[in-house]
Amino acid sequence: MVRRLEKENRQKELSHLLADNPFTTDEQLAKKFGVSVQTIRLDRMEMGIPELRERTKQVARQVYDKVRSMLNHEFVGELLELKLEDYAVSVMEVGQEMVAEKSQVCNGDYIFSQANTLAIALINADVVLTGSARLRFRRPVYLKEKIVSRAVLARKKSNKYLIKVVSKVGAEEVFVGKFVVVAR
Amino acid sequence: MVRRLEKENRQKELSHLLADNPFTTDEQLAKKFGVSVQTIRLDRMEMGIPELRERTKQVARQVYDKVRSMLNHEFVGELLELKLEDYAVSVMEVGQEMVAEKSQVCNGDYIFSQANTLAIALINADVVLTGSARLRFRRPVYLKEKIVSRAVLARKKSNKYLIKVVSKVGAEEVFVGKFVVVAR
DNA sequence: TTCTTTTTAGTACCAGGTCTCAATACCTAG
DNA sequence: CTAGGTATTGAGACCTGGTACTAAAAAGAA
Incomplete structure (x- = not known):
């Protein structure tokens, strides 16, 4: 015994x-x-x-x-669709390493990164920088959930682009962001 | 020969x-x-x-x-000072893995992550989520530069906190963000 | 031809194992 | 008390991917 x-x-x-x-x-x-x-x-x-x-x-x-x-990321998530200067879609599954242990809630950094890199991927230039952004995290995202992010170019003004990104889990919006990115 | x-x-x-x-x-x-x-x-x-x-x-x-x-980051950067529900300071050196190869410019994700994790660290609760944010990237940050980020609690309303984060390289402001974070 | 660099071969040895067979130790049910 | 199962330990052969060393062959260059 x-x-x-x-x-x-x-x-x-x-x-x-x-x-x-x-x-x-x-x-x-x-x-x-x-x-x-x-x-x-x-x-x-x-x-x-x-x-x-x-x-x-x-x-x-x-x-x-x-x-x-x-780490060497040019891109966070997996690119599904891309039409330059039009729209782009990516998906990311929330892995163990992305969530806080206690709550199992995905860290906002990853959600932002997915959206931000997607927005940047939309622009066809060697150097693209994020200028500013407005973010709204609408609900927590949990382990194993799949976030589908859709970025759409809303306006272009010389080298400045306004891009709207909406991230969903299933039909539910979990994040929306408006990014102003600058091409150089 | x-x-x-x-x-x-x-x-x-x-x-x-x-x-x-x-x-x-x-x-x-x-x-x-x-x-x-x-x-x-x-x-x-x-x-x-x-x-x-x-x-x-x-x-x-x-x-x-x-x-x-x-990846498993609870925190991005190195925490220098922390007074809960008051202010916090962290520093992060831009490493090779953070920059785009061509331009040597630091990816905005890292700058955001430093600020975001710092804002969250300010709040003393088990589960703290980012609710929304407004970001402004004021100038590109390059390889080897050291970003000092300072987060200050601006307002508190029940379980919602408004936090202002300013990131500088030397005396120069490179990023400012206003975060609304929620404790649960 | 002789000297030097490069390449190949062969042997002994090592860490950190696997795999197998056998020997104890320990507790428990009959 | 004793047989029987579980857990633990030991010993020996063998494996991979090497190191360290010695020696010999091959190919130019002087």
Whole structure:
């Protein structure tokens, strides 16, 4: 009875530990838990957790792609339609990394970024800057929801463009923004 | 003469290849270049490029940290001062990953995120959402510039807060925003 | 031809594992 | 008390993708 509990707890803790620091060898883990290396290996097997190198590779790959698309972002979301100087549509699914842990509500930054990059994508110029914007977040967006953003060019005045962006989850408006962007 | 050139070219190509896809074994590389594994190893040694596992680990670690601080961001920038429901100051240096390659101009998303997260940090509640905002980007911000953002609570009306954020590079205003945030 | 650079081959060794077989330890039900 | 199942540990062979080192062959250049 006691040992059963010990095992369960160890395994739970183990998976948490590895979730939040995947770069630990079985040997280090064994020391940390005061058990043998074999026990750790058995635990990993039971839970289907791969070895250190595999974990490292997975993290590296995942994030390598993500960094390319998100941090180095020219664009946030996935572009669905684009007619330059007319309208554009993109979709973005709210992922775990976008929400606050407690509330599961998507951070406004992402919603803004999706809209802002979409607005900029609409303009066909090498350098496009956001000049000003008015935003309204109409309701919180939760984990796993898909935000479809539609940007429409409303007015053009020399190198200044007024773009209206509406973001929806299903039929429901979650965000509207008016962006003035400037081409250089 | 010919072989010298071959070597130089191979090494150049090698480093490019690995820069843009670090997950290749020496054996795969050897096949790709039509040389022996040893030659690839020698090339790596000469150029100080570590082995596959080390490269993978580096990518994973780098990006792991970055993801934690940026993608998983509760906060963008570095918090300098905070007096809840009064004012807050943060600073952010514009990094390579924030700028458009051509123009070296910082993407507005980051400037917004710094301001938005700062505004939210000002409010002491579990769930704080951005309700609406008016933004003005006054001038482009370039690589390596340090943006100091100052958020001040202007008005409070039950659970709604009006916050004014001013971001400066040196003495120059680069962004101003008025945020209405809602606590739940 | 001799010297030098480049390339290839081969061996020993390492980390961090997998996979398999066997030996204990521990608790519990009969 | 004892047989039986679960949990833990140990030991050994083998794997991948290397490092470190030695040696030999190939190809120009002097």
